[in-house]
Amino acid sequence: MSDEPLIRLLDVWKIYRIGKLESPALRGVSLDIYKGEFLSIIGPSGSGKTTLLNLLGALDRPTKGEILFEKISLNKLSPDQLAEFRNKKIGFVFQSFNLLNHLTVVENVEIPMMVLGVPPKIRREKALKILGELLPEEVFYKRPIEISSGEQQRVAIARALANDPDVILADEPTGNLDSSNAHVVMRIFRKLRDEGKTIVMVTHNQELTSYADRVVRLRDGQIVEVIKR
Ligand SMILES: Nc1ncnc2c1ncn2[C@@H]1O[C@H](COP(=O)(O)OP(=O)(O)OP(=O)(O)O)[C@@H](O)[C@H]1O
Ligand SMILES: [Mg+2]
Secondary structure (H helix, E strand, O other): OOOOEEEEEEEEEEEEEEOOEEEEEEEEEEEEEEOOOEEEEEOOOOOOHHHHHHHHOOOOOOOEEEEEEOOEEHHHOOHHHHHHHHHHHEEEEEOOOOOOOOOOHHHHHHHHHHHOOOOHHHHHHHHHHHHHHHOOHHHOOOOHHHOOHHHHHHHHHHHHHOOOOOEEEEEOOOOOOOHHHHHHHHHHHHHHHHOOOEEEEEOOOHHHHHHOOEEEEEEOOEEEEEEEO
């Protein structure tokens, strides 16, 4: 872990507006996240966990406050620059895997590279290499519906790694997995963290927070506790 924060959240607010109704999802969140850190975010349903992750991944902008990534304010980036930032720096992992069933496993992993215009031969090689670290070869040319949910989540992790991102953002990545597959995913995250990736994971599973370096607890859109492991 380095001394300089990789990501800084400075008094971040997110207020959703539905007609005239204002619903504050985040209320003044300040947090430094370091390179090579495995951070876990916990808190009750509706406390703002997904909102926070979406802001970190530049899928949405704060209503107020600032997010700095390597000292650059995401507020200052244009929509095109934000898209490039997402593609190059961030890998997303979701509870429901979000794989495309009409493509093979290896093709799914190639998608983020396709978006960046990586030539077919190179992206195939790279996808196979990443998959080789996570899954047995016999699943590479199957379709996601033909493999187990534990395997599907590992494919999704491979896809998240395709463009060699600095940060992995995972929203309830084990929500659809049994306990043994959940631990497999945690061990993969630990390994990625040891290799220098920064992991931010939302979870409802208290037991899995033991894999994290730090646990941030949200309640009503505010950080109410930070636990260092
Ligand atoms: N697109 C939206 N429009 C309006 N309100 C929203 C929107 N997304 C979230 N909210 C509200 O913001 C608050 C925080 O939601 P968020 O999804 O971040 O919670 P969460 O902690 O991820 O919950 P869960 O554990 O159920 O996934 C909730 O009150 C929610 O209803
Ligand atoms: Mg959520």
